[in-house]
Amino acid sequence: MVPQPKVLPRFDELPLHDGDPPNSAWGLWGDGPESSLGSLNYLTDELVQRAIKEEVKTGERVGLNLPLDLFNPPLLGRARFEQKVIDKNPLVVNDDVITFNTQGSSQWDSLRHFAYQKDKKFYNGTTQADIHASARTAINGLQSWSARGLAGRGVLIDYASYAKRHGIDVHHFSGHAITLENVLNVIKEQGVDLLPGDVLFLRTGYVAAYKELDKAGRERVASVREWCGLGQSRETTEWLWQKQFAAVVSDSPGFEVRPPTEKEWHLHPILLAGWGTPLGELFDLDVLAELCAQNGRWSFFFTSSPLNYTGAVASPPNAIAIL
Incomplete structure (x- = not known):
């Protein structure tokens, strides 16, 4: 049985223990084996069962994984995807071997990816020495x-379509911040309810814009360390905490805007190292947005099966949305 918090602490009660990093919630899920799951503990058997019953209506399915070799050249100086197809002659058989950076395309960030930089600690106080022991x-x-896999109710916040309807010019390859007010307006227009344990999907339009670039444009963007995303603020962070999301996802390289609007509220350390909340980046959300619009609903059943090997820092999500 996953230990659920009896009462969610108020945001202004964070950190939960003196001496822990700012806004951290270490110990929220007890000290048993489930504690390493962080906010994935919200995905209880009961929640998953309810999501299957309530969210699967048409049976339409859409993969949320971009091709491993889409970003060429790779973003942020990461290693290039490579494939070697092996002819097993004299047998008429082929194998293939691939090498890639696990953050080179659609990805989950694990809880060992990004630490509190000042405190030099990952989730639940883990250090670099612990990881590299x-x-x-x-x-x-x-x-x-x-x-156990990730499974539950997903909710798409389609900011890209909202911006288009309202004549907002989104600068995908620079620091275009999506404010909390923007997000709340999209939620209101879509008429969607957010529930504890939801997986939040934020569509910025980054992937669609990238696909429209020519070769020169992709080469330029590969060296750009700025992108559109959720704007950082105390209000945004408190809202994320109160909503009790199991995970958060976007189609941009970092979920949150870079450079940060407010460095104090940089979300990577707070979400990953503070709350144990998985971050999904560069998910393919364009077809999902089309299906949601056609069906007139923005929630769906979501599954993901990350790669299974010891000490993974990140992984392709192997994710599917089922409507």
């Missing part, structure tokens, strides 16, 4: 996620 330590990796 041996070649194959599993602490804060993805195996606990892979063992």
